[in-house]
Amino acid sequence: MTAVFEKFIKNPAIREFLIQKIGEEGLELVEILFKSKKYVSEFVLAEHTGIYVNTVRSLLYKLYENKIVSYTRKREKSRGWYIYSWMLHPEKLLDLLINKRKSMIKEIKLKLEAPAGEQKFYCKKCDVKLPFSSAMEYNFLCPSCYKPMTVFSEKTINRQNKKLITKLEKEIEELSEIKELLKTEEKKPKRSKK
Ligand SMILES: [Zn+2]
Secondary structure, X not given: OHXXXXXXXXXXXXXXXXXXXXXXXXXXXXXXXXXXXXXXXXXXXXXXXXXXHHHHHHHHHHHHOOOOEEEEEEEOOOOOOEEEEEEEOHHHHHHHHHHHHHHHHHHXXXXXXXXXXXXXXXXXXXXXXXXXXXXXXXXXXXXOOOXXXXXXXXXHHHHHHHHHHHHHHHHHHHHHHHHHHHHHHHHOOOOOOO
């Protein structure tokens, strides 16, 4: 399981998502939940990480928004408050990231297929883009820096978009690989206690 976890947590897409959601400190919670594969009380999590119970709960709630964790809660009879226990669903996170990339690829491909449209003029320095008719009014000089503008090439954009698709496809491949690893891990018979 440790090897799978290493792959999981070191994957740039997964790491980026988790840090954005719950920060570096939250990664420790993910590690404990990933390895335990069952519901863990927030008090146990707090004790093992040194993170306040309330913070544990608010961090994990952020993952709950995407169904990456689930919880059960029990009422503490003597004090009347609820104690939450959390479980991680790493496959849900993988699906989320894979689907996000798939829809990005779809969107980019639509753009690639769209007709090039009217010729445009471009100033790289100022990032100003004008249609032919407006550029002519300015004598094809950038309205902001007065330097000559260049013909804006759809080819450059297409090249950049194709590169992005390749990058996204590679990320999907890596994420799918981790998903497979998780599945095989689950199928392994659990060691029986003697
Ligand atoms: Zn300019």
